[in-house]
Amino acid sequence: MSLLDYLLPYDFSPLTILSYMLVMGFYGVGLIRMPEQDRPGSLRIFAFTLGVLICYAVMQTRFDYYAQYMFFVHRGQHLILHHIGPILIALSNPLPVMRFWFAKISPGWRHTLRPLGWVYNVLQQPFIALFLFVGLIYFWLWPSIHFDAMLSRDLYWVMNWSMLLDGLLFWWLIFDPRPPAITSSLGYGRRMLVLAAAGVLQMFLGAWIVFSRDMVYDVYEVCGRAWPLDPEVDQLLGGMLTYIPPAMMSILGILLMLRRAMHQDGKYTNQSKQLEETAS
Amino acid sequence: MRTRFWRQRTNIISATLTLIAALLLTGCFGNDEEDWNGKNISGLMPELEFDLINSQGKSVSGDDYSGRVRMLFFGFTSCPDVCPTALQKLNQATSGLDPALQDEVLTLFVSVDPKRDTPERLAKYVDFFGDNIVGLTGKEPQLRELAKRYRTTFGYDEPDADGNYAVSHSSAIYVFDREGNPRLLMRPDLSGEEIRHDLAALIQEDA
Numbered sequence: 359m360s361l362l363d364y365l366l367p368y369d370f371s372p373l374t375i376l377s378y379m380l381v382m383g384f385y386g387v388g389l390i391r392m393p394e395q396d397r398p399g400s401l402r403i404f405a406f407t408l409g410v411l412i413c414y415a416v417m418q419t420r421f422d423y424y425a426q427y428m429f430f431v432h433r434g435q436h437l438i439l440h441h442i443g444p445i446l447i448a449l450s451n452p453l454p455v456m457r458f459w460f461a462k463i464s465p466g467w468r469h470t471l472r473p474l475g476w477v478y479n480v481l482q483q484p485f486i487a488l489f490l491f492v493g494l495i496y497f498w499l500w501p502s503i504h505f506d507a508m509l510s511r512d513l514y515w516v517m518n519w520s521m522l523l524d525g526l527l528f529w530w531l532i533f534d535p536r537p538p539a540i541t542s543s544l545g546y547g548r549r550m551l552v553l554a555a556a557g558v559l560q561m562f563l564g565a566w567i568v569f570s571r572d573m574v575y576d577v578y579e580v581c582g583r584a585w586p587l588d589p590e591v592d593q594l595l596g597g598m599l600t601y602i603p604p605a606m607m608s609i610l611g612i613l614l615m616l617r618r619a620m621h622q623d624g625k626y627t628n629q630s631k632q633l634e635e636t637a638s
Numbered sequence: 639m640r641t642r643f644w645r646q647r648t649n650i651i652s653a654t655l656t657l658i659a660a661l662l663l664t665g666c667f668g669n670d671e672e673d674w675n676g677k678n679i680s681g682l683m684p685e686l687e688f689d690l691i692n693s694q695g696k697s698v699s700g701d702d703y704s705g706r707v708r709m710l711f712f713g714f715t716s717c718p719d720v721c722p723t724a725l726q727k728l729n730q731a732t733s734g735l736d737p738a739l740q741d742e743v744l745t746l747f748v749s750v751d752p753k754r755d756t757p758e759r760l761a762k763y764v765d766f767f768g769d770n771i772v773g774l775t776g777k778e779p780q781l782r783e784l785a786k787r788y789r790t791t792f793g794y795d796e797p798d799a800d801g802n803y804a805v806s807h808s809s810a811i812y813v814f815d816r817e818g819n820p821r822l823l824m825r826p827d828l829s830g831e832e833i834r835h836d837l838a839a840l841i842q843e844d845a
Binding site: 364369370423426427505506508509510511513576579580581582585586 | 677679681682683684712770785786789790791792793795806807808809810823825
């Protein structure tokens with residue numbers, strides 16, 4: 359197989375390619391056109407591009423072939439779509455680019471798009487966001503549903519896209535750069551609680567897969583593996599990928615939130631005192 | 639006041655959404671009405687379609703065998719255990735059917751090892767497993783296309799000193815009804831009796 363075969367999609371999806379092109383196109387054009395002082399630094403641009411690229415790579419290259427026929431590669435794919443990719447994108451803080459494009463939307467359109475904002479606000483309620491984030495992992499790993507998702511091409515695409523979109527929503531809620539003291543973003547304490555809960559719940563599932571004696575996901579058995587790997591090793595590796603890295607990412611997220619909270623401690627109190635004074 | 643109102647509202651919204659999600663989940667986990675031994679795959683996979691050559695070396699397509707219940711199975715003739723066991727079981731299952739029903743079902747054995755499995759070799763191999771079985775093969779890209787269509791794959795091991803090599807392939811049997819709609823996926827651990835029960839039900843439901 360040539361290098362090109364590894365880079366070309368295994369299961370070509372025009373909609374997926376179009377979506378990625380639009381995201382990168384809007385980001386790039388926004389960067390060039392926006393005023394110099396708002397433009398994110400090169401590290402942030404790099405983080406955003408890397409996040410988008412790795413998500414694209416696991417969906418539209420040969421990687422997807424291995425993800426379809428190996429359980430542990432599939433777990434790696436979801437680790438990128440639901441965790442690492444969205445984390446990079448959220449940490450890169452693309453807010454200035456989004457603000458730039460939002461300012462270009464005409465007031466009429468903004469009015470029509472308002473329901474979208476309401477849906478967003480409901481989805482970003484901490485409890486709902488946590489329920490969706492962990493619930494989707496449990497849902498797609500429910501053995502009978504997982505079996506169907508790996509057999510049906512449509513379900514497979516729904517699964518991967520739902521993981522990516524939910525990952526973006528969740529990690530944006532967690533890493534929202536706007537300080538909660540002066541904006542409507544979620545408070546740091548709550549962010550840490552949500553992260554801890556998500557970590558624990560994912561560890562339960564991961565541990566269950568790792569310590570299962572029986573084959574939980576036999577669809578890979580039935581439909582053939584990409585190469586002859588021992589089924590138990592495949593399940594063990596996949597379980598570990600569900601168990602360890604997500605838990606580590608929850609802890610890293612909590613540490614990052616602690617750091618931010620400590621940095622901002624006392625920073626906005628003067629402002630709020632002033633506000634109180636002017637109000638009284 | 640206003641914020642309190644909204645806070646109460648969002649609580650109601652979250653409770654409703656949780657309830658809806660729970661209902662959806664129970665809906666998904668509901669059992670099929672029919673009592674199949676195989677796994678029901680109606681609607682999960684595309685209908686039967688292929689472009690291959692048969693054991694006489696003629697090119698054939700899915701339409702050439704329409705009107706019968708068909709069982710699609712991937713394998714190769716040098717296969718040491720999985721394929722002979724599965725084909726033997728399918729032969730057992732079909733030969734135990736009512737004689738009037740036996741011609742209503744056809745096994746399609748697709749060899750994914752076209753390098754070694756010439757049409758002649760394939761013909762000799764499938765004849766050993768009864769009358770209602772057809773051997774099919776094709777060029778590797780054609781076989782890859784078919785495997786991808788049914789969400790499976792195959793691969794070749796490194797050849798040993800004698801040039802023999804193992805081929806990894808799906809162990810499932812895909813069952814299609816007379817119209818070519820995907821209906822059941824049978825795991826190799828089903829017994830001949832269980833397979834026969836499903837086949838008889840499929841043949842009779844369309845008749």
